[in-house]
Amino acid sequence: MQKRMNQTASRKPDKVLVDASVLLVDPDVLLRIPSKNGLAFVAGPSLDDLEAIANGPHSDRDSALGLLQRLFFAPEVVVTALPTGEPLRGQDSLKRLAYGQAAVHLLERRMFQLRPENGAGLLELARDYCMVVLTCDPRLKAQADAAGIPVAAWTGRPPAQTAAPPRPKQIGTQPASGAQRPGSPQQVRPFAVCTKPVGTADEAMQVSHLPTTGDSIHLSNRATLRLGAQISAGGEGIIYEVPGRDQVCKVYHRDKLTKLKKQKIELMVSRRIERPGICWPTEIATNAAGEFVGYLMPRAHGQTMQSTMFIKPKLEKTFPTWTRRDLVNVAGTFLNHLEFLHRHNILIGDINPMNLLVTQDSLAVWIVDTDSFQIEAFPCPVGTANFTAPEIQGLNYASFLRTEQHELFAVATMIFMVLFPGKAPYAQQGGGSQVDNVKSGNFPYRFSTQSGQSAPDVSGEDAPQGPWQFIWSHLPLRMRQAFFETFQQGQRVSVADWQDLLGKYWYQLDKGYALDEMFPLHFWVRDPVEMACGKCSRKFTNSKTYIDKLVSQNKSVWCPQCQHRNRLERLARESHRATRETVSAPPRASAPKYVNTGWKPTPLTPPATPPRPQARPAPTTASPPRPASPPARPAPRAAPAPSSTLADIAHIISRFFR
Amino acid sequence: MDEQYILRQEDLVDNPTARVPICLVLDVSSSMSGKEIAELNEGVQMFFNAIRSDDVAQYAAEIAVVTFGATVEKVVDFMAIDRQAVPALQANGATPMGAGVELGLDLLEARKQDYQRAGVDYFQPWLVVMTDGEPTDDIKGAARRIQDLVAAKKLVVFPIGIGASANMTTLGALSPNRPPLRLLGLNFKEFFSWLSRSVSRVSQSTPGESVALDVEGIKAWSQI
Numbered sequence: 043m044q045k046r047m048n049q050t051a052s053r054k055p056d057k058v059l060v061d062a063s064v065l066l067v068d069p070d071v072l073l074r075i076p077s078k079n080g081l082a083f084v085a086g087p088s089l090d091d092l093e094a095i096a097n098g099p100h101s102d103r104d105s106a107l108g109l110l111q112r113l114f115f116a117p118e119v120v121v122t123a124l125p126t127g128e129p130l131r132g133q134d135s136l137k138r139l140a141y142g143q144a145a146v147h148l149l150e151r152r153m154f155q156l157r158p159e160n161g162a163g164l165l166e167l168a169r170d171y172c173m174v175v176l177t178c179d180p181r182l183k184a185q186a187d188a189a190g191i192p193v194a195a196w197t198g199r200p201p202a203q204t205a206a207p208p209r210p211k212q213i214g215t216q217p218a219s220g221a222q223r224p225g226s227p228q229q230v231r232p233f234a235v236c237t238k239p240v241g242t243a244d245e246a247m248q249v250s251h252l253p254t255t256g257d258s259i260h261l262s263n264r265a266t267l268r269l270g271a272q273i274s275a276g277g278e279g280i281i282y283e284v285p286g287r288d289q290v291c292k293v294y295h296r297d298k299l300t301k302l303k304k305q306k307i308e309l310m311v312s313r314r315i316e317r318p319g320i321c322w323p324t325e326i327a328t329n330a331a332g333e334f335v336g337y338l339m340p341r342a343h344g345q346t347m348q349s350t351m352f353i354k355p356k357l358e359k360t361f362p363t364w365t366r367r368d369l370v371n372v373a374g375t376f377l378n379h380l381e382f383l384h385r386h387n388i389l390i391g392d393i394n395p396m397n398l399l400v401t402q403d404s405l406a407v408w409i410v411d412t413d414s415f416q417i418e419a420f421p422c423p424v425g426t427a428n429f430t431a432p433e434i435q436g437l438n439y440a441s442f443l444r445t446e447q448h449e450l451f452a453v454a455t456m457i458f459m460v461l462f463p464g465k466a467p468y469a470q471q472g473g474g475s476q477v478d479n480v481k482s483g484n485f486p487y488r489f490s491t492q493s494g495q496s497a498p499d500v501s502g503e504d505a506p507q508g509p510w511q512f513i514w515s516h517l518p519l520r521m522r523q524a525f526f527e528t529f530q531q532g533q534r535v536s537v538a539d540w541q542d543l544l545g546k547y548w549y550q551l552d553k554g555y556a557l558d559e560m561f562p563l564h565f566w567v568r569d570p571v572e573m574a575c576g577k578c579s580r581k582f583t584n585s586k587t588y589i590d591k592l593v594s595q596n597k598s599v600w601c602p603q604c605q606h607r608n609r610l611e612r613l614a615r616e617s618h619r620a621t622r623e624t625v626s627a628p629p630r631a632s633a634p635k636y637v638n639t640g641w642k643p644t645p646l647t648p649p650a651t652p653p654r655p656q657a658r659p660a661p662t663t664a665s666p667p668r669p670a671s672p673p674a675r676p677a678p679r680a681a682p683a684p685s686s687t688l689a690d691i692a693h694i695i696s697r698f699f700r
Numbered sequence: 701m702d703e704q705y706i707l708r709q710e711d712l713v714d715n716p717t718a719r720v721p722i723c724l725v726l727d728v729s730s731s732m733s734g735k736e737i738a739e740l741n742e743g744v745q746m747f748f749n750a751i752r753s754d755d756v757a758q759y760a761a762e763i764a765v766v767t768f769g770a771t772v773e774k775v776v777d778f779m780a781i782d783r784q785a786v787p788a789l790q791a792n793g794a795t796p797m798g799a800g801v802e803l804g805l806d807l808l809e810a811r812k813q814d815y816q817r818a819g820v821d822y823f824q825p826w827l828v829v830m831t832d833g834e835p836t837d838d839i840k841g842a843a844r845r846i847q848d849l850v851a852a853k854k855l856v857v858f859p860i861g862i863g864a865s866a867n868m869t870t871l872g873a874l875s876p877n878r879p880p881l882r883l884l885g886l887n888f889k890e891f892f893s894w895l896s897r898s899v900s901r902v903s904q905s906t907p908g909e910s911v912a913l914d915v916e917g918i919k920a921w922s923q924i
Contacts, residue, residue, distance in 0.1 A: 277904075349755040354714045392905050396756070414905075424905040428718070428821070438908040464716040471819040476718055479821070486819070506819020508713040613709045614702075617814050624813065625806040 054126055056080045057173040059149075061164055062091035064178050064196045066102050069109050071176070071196070073144045081125055082141075083173060086150035087163035089113070094549050113148070116140050121147075124171065131170055159518060159550055161185050168192075230313050232386040239421040239443050244302045249333045252293055255282060259291055259327040259335065267291070267338075278413075279336060291327050292413070293336040304334045306420040307413060311337065315386065319379055321410050342408035344399035347372075352395055352464030354561060361402060366461075366558045368404035370548045373460045375407040377541050380453065384446070384537060388415050391422025391444055393429055393452040395459065416444055428466045428476040429455050432532075435481055450534035457540060458525060462513050463560070467529050470504040485529035487514045489522055500530060507613065509561040516557040516566045518547055563602035575601035704783075711780040712814060717759040718821035720902050721778060721811045722895075725797075725804040726789065727831035727862070728769035733791035736832060736862065736886060741788050743888025748786055750896035757900045758782070764807050768800030769793035778811045797835035801827070801842035801874065805849070823902050824854055828895070829874055830883075832862035843873040850876045860891065860922075881922040890921035 058080045064071055065088065075082040095106040116139040123129050123136075125147070130136055137148045149167055156162045161182040168175045168191050175186050178196040186193035253259050258266045269291060270283030279294040294303070307323050315322040323337040344350075350360045351372075361368065376398065383390060390397075392414050399408040416422040423440035431451035434444070458467045468479035470486035488502025488511070505511040514522065521543045527533040535543075550556035557566065564584070571586040576598030584599065592599050600608070724747075726740065744765065751761045758781055765776040765786065770793025776784055808825040815822045827846070849855035859871040859880040871880035883891060894917045901914070 277901075346755075353717060353759050394905060396904060424907055426905050436908070440907060462716075466716070466718070466821055469716065469718075469819055469821045472816050473819065473821065475823060476821050504819070506716075507817075508716070508819070510716075510819075607706075610706050610709045610713065613712075613817060614705045616817060617709065617810075618705065620813050620817075621810040624810040625803070 057083055057124070057126065057171060058194075059083045059085055059164065059168050059173040059175050060088070061085075061161075061175060061177040061179065061182060062088040062095075063182070064176055065092065065109055066095070066105055067178065068196065069105075069112075070142075072141050072146050076144045081147065082144065083147045083149050083171075084113070085164050085167050086148070087158050087161075089148075090549060090553060094545065112141070113139060113146075116146075118148075128171065134167075159546055159555060160520065165189055165191055230315055230386065233309075233313070233388060234418050235387050236419040236443060238419065239441065240302060240419045242302070244300045246297070247299045247301055247304065247334060249296060249299050249329065249335060250331050251329050252296060252335055253327075253329050254280075254293070258330065259293075260330065260332070261325045261327065261338070269293075278411075283341075284338070288341050289324070289338050290341045291336055291338050293327070299334065302420070303413075306417065307334075307337050309417060309420070310413070310415075313386075317379070317382055319375070319406065319408050320383070321408065321412050323413065337413070339412070342399050342410050343406070344401035344408055347395035347398040347400055347460075348464075350400060352459070354463065357463055357560070361404075363402075364404065364560070365551070366556075366560060367548060367551050369460050369463070369560075370544050370551065371404035372400055372407055373457050374541065374544050374548070375405055376409075376456065376460075377453075377537055377544065379407065379409055380537050381541070383415070384449075388417055389422065389444055389446070389449045390452075391416045391439075391449070392424045392426060393449070393456050394426040395456070395464075396426075398456075419443070428468070428480060430480065432481050432483060435477060447534050450536065451528065453537065453540065454525065454528040454535060457544075458529075461517070462510050465506065465508075465510050467525065469506050471506060472504060483530065483532065485526065487511060487522070487525070489526040489530070491526075500526070507609065509563060512562040512565055516559075516562060518543070518550060518556065521547055563606050573599065575599070575604055577601070577604040708779045708783070709818070711783075712818040712820055715759055715780070716820070717756075718823060718903060719762050719815060720757075720760050720823045720899055721762045721764075721808055721815075721825040722899070723764045723766060723804040723808050723825065723827050725766045725768065725800045725827065725829045727795060727797065727800075727833070728767040728789050728791050728793075729795040729833065729836075730769070730792055731795075731833050731865070732769075732862075737789060737791040739886040739888045740830075743892045744786060744789070746889050747892035747896055748781065748784070750893060751899060752781055754896065754900050756903055757896065760903050761896075761899045762811065764804075764811070766800055766804045766807065768796045772796055772799045772803055774803060774807060778807065778814075794836040795831065795833055796837040797829070797831055797870075798837040798839035798842045801829060801839065802845070804829075805842070805845055805855075808855075824856060826856045826858065828858045828860065829871070830860045830862055831866055831871065833865050834867045835870055839870065839873060846874050847876050858895075862886070881918065884921055884923050887921040894918065894921055 056079070058075050060071060060075075060082060065084070072082045072084075089110065092106045092110050096103050096110055118137045118139045121136050121138055125138075132151070133153070134149065134151045136150075139146045139148055149171070151158075151163070151167060154163050155166055158164075158166070161179075162185075164175065164182070165186055167173070168186070169189065173192075175182070175191060175193040176196055177183055177186075177193065183193050183195055251257075253269055255269055255271055258268050260266050267284050267287070270285045273281045273283055273290060275281075277295075278298050279292050282291045282293065284291055304326075307326060310323045311326055314324075316324075318340075321339045321342050323339050325338040326334060327336045327338055329335050345360070349356065351357050351369075357364070380390070390409070392411070397409060397411045399410060400406070414422050414424055421440050421443050425439045427435075429452040431448045434442070434448055455467055459465060466476060466479075467485060468476070468482070470479065470484065473479045474482075484504070485500060486502065486504040486506070487500060488498055488505070489500050490498040502511060502514075505514070524535045524539065524543055528535055547556065551558045564582075567583065567585040567588075569586040570583040571589065572581055572583050573589060574581055577600050580601050580603070582601040589599050724744065726744075728737065732740065748763065751757045751763070761781065762778045763776065763781065763784070764774065764778045767773050767775050767789055769791065775789070776786055804827055808827065812822065812825065814820075846855065846857055850857060857875060859874040861868050861871050861880055861882040863883070863886075866882065868880055868882065874880070894914065897917065898914060
């Protein structure tokens with residue numbers, strides 16, 4: 043084991059802070075450190091990391107769990123200073139645990155300077171107490187080097203697999219009703235990878251009779267089943283219950299029955315993809331005459347993501363107990379399905395919230411409309427505008443094969459829309475249609491590629507109104523970075539990286555490091571202080587720096603609810619003003635018979651001067667919202683209209699003098 | 701500030717669904733009195749109910765109603781559909797279609813500005829114009845505006861003629877890309893049913909390029 047160790051025993055022993063990555067592969071390092079004149083320390087954040095692994099499906103979960111149990115149940119003594127004599131700082135706590143023949147010190151801190159995830163907490167402790175960090179995570183080593191903290195790379199006993207950093211993987215694993223664990227070895231042969239879509243022209247197939255409720259369908263093994271009630275009908279076909287089985291049957295509409303469709307379903311049926319949560323065709327269904335009419339698949343459970351999760355009042359009504367952790371669970375389960383499909387060389391293609399079903403159990407996500415998946419030379423023939431990568435916008439989806447890059451754009455969009463329930467990533471003030479927005483590549487949420495730079499890369503002033511920019515500010519930096527890279531810089535983030543990011547976000551939510559509020563009304567604040575609202579007197583927290591600034595300018599400070607209400611009122615006023623300018627133009631010269639409209643503008647109370655900036659928070663790391671600037675950009679095509687009073691007068695006059 | 705107005709802003713901010721704004725511009729001149737206006741009323745109510753009962757469309761579609769007859773009126777303004785009540789329309793007066801269309805276009809433009817101010821996604825707006833006769837005002841300005849918008853792909857327009865006396869040539873001026881359609885008899889319900897299905901399709905998966913309208917379905921309510 044390489045370590046920077048002093049050889050002279052008379053010098054003070056090295057304080058070695060062992061991180062989770064080493065503890066996982068070689069916990070007995072804790073026994074070896076004292077024998078080399080060192081003191082072994084373990085930091086609180088490392089235990090959090092271990093807890094994460096123990097709770098997830100990671101292959102090391104058992105080792106992590108065992109280690110945690112040893113540490114938690116070890117005899118412990120609370121001490122008030124380090125064994126070297128140094129005092130503890132602030133409200134840090136230290137316990138000496140018995141670990142085998144040796145002693146390990148557990149160092150914990152309640153309030154970190156920065157968010158403690160991703161090694162930041164560990165490094166902070168190492169710096170404060172002049173410790174050497176022992177790790178086998180190359181990322182942590184790089185961070186420590188950059189911060190000037192002494193670090194030793196563990197290269198001892200080679201582990202079973204490569205010394206990759208323990209990634210707290212996806213949180214949600216199996217869907218509730220599933221029996222099969224994902225990650226258990228799949229015997230199914232992956233599909234071939236093709237580069238060009240099927241070249242042959244498609245031909246309609248003859249079908250004499252389309253089975254419906256009460257009719258029977260025939261399977262390849264001569265079995266017959268009776269179709270039950272209709273469950274749903276779409277553009278492609280109708281889905282029927284199959285009584286007595288947890289399966290359903292999709293019967294295509296007459297004009298959708300083609301040779302290529304049949305070939306595609308036959309290819310799908312030839313591989314037994316049996317993963318709970320994916321409605322994969324299991325058998326071809328034919329009518330009594332033996333003609334192809336559709337297929338059998340497992341029954342899905344739940345309702346579409348679009349209709350349950352993507353509208354705030356519906357989300358609150360359908361899943362009232364859900365928190366952000368449930369959103370992360372949904373996204374994580376979806377990613378697990380994707381990982382599985384990609385491993386078999388299947389691309390979903392048309393990822394959209396109408397094809398994903400969710401239930402109360404946020405760890406269960408069902409994917410439907412699987413017959414549109416891209417498999418071998420069969421393209422995914424449909425798409426959804428705002429999930430389509432800019433480079434393939436406007437194309438006929440059936441004319442080309444999508445790549446993993448195209449898929450990853452849709453994946454990032456879906457994850458964004460789950461975490462920002464229903465809000466598309468490119469929706470912004472002054473935006474156009476979804477297609478225009480995606481093609482423009484302007485991602486509206488505030489981000490800086492380099493901290494310390496005065497101006498951010500994206501200012502965030504065009505972010506849409508609502509809780510969306512607050513949600514953004516509460517996301518971990520690495521996650522914001524991943525979205526920024528995808529939507530502003532045209533890069534793509536892999537499924538594995540998304541799983542990693544979501545896993546870390548889950549913990550932070552669980553530990554309270556990140557705000558677990560579905561629709562926050564305020565930005566993340568680094569230096570919170572509590573105070574009473576200047577308008578409604580309710581208690582709330584805000585940034586001390588910001589409050590001090592406002593107070594020094596003699597402005598009153600309002601709580602998030604009052605600020606939100608004020609914003610809505612401002613929007614309403616601007617809308618009113620703009621609508622009257624656009625719509626109440628005087629009678630046009632081209633319409634001599636124009637009669638008084640009978641439509642009057644709603645009487646307007648003279649706008650009170652909007653209370654000056656006290657309504658707008660501007661904490662150090664988040665974006666200042668737009669100032670109350672003059673309304674809409676597109677000018678009405680006529681000359682600027684007169685004020686409301688003049689228009690009223692004009693109408694009244696025209697009525698009398700016609 | 702009117703509380704209703706504030707609530708409408710909250711709808712814009714709280715509902716992130718991409719919107720489809722639709723303006724119905726309807727002829728309520730005296731020639732529509734009797735059976736025509738009764739059927740039209742039923743059709744409009746049916747349209748609203750069909751949208752309300754569609755899981756996705758109820759949050760995506762935003763409908764305004766303008767009538768032209770004795771007066772040109774904004775009968776129902778754009779807002780969340782669960783806040784809207786559609787009154788029964790009365791038939792009376794002349795046919796100032798030009799002014800009606802202009803008001804409809806103005807309302808669509810103002811609503812688009814609302815979307816842009818709030819940062820809400822939207823699809824290009826729809827204008828449905830229905831008349832049973834000859835316009836009594838000048839429609840040149842309206843026609844020009846429509847042509848410019850359609851050419852820039854910023855508007856989808858459905859001019860519909862009702863009954864035998866509808867002047868299809870004039871309606872043609874409002875329909876740059878396809879010939880105007882004549883309603884089959886008084887099949888308002890079929891038309892509005894088709895319209896509501898078309899609205900649902902806008903936000904669903906498509907084979908690419910623009911959303912193809914259900915041309916087959918048009919046959920259910922129009923004479924070719």
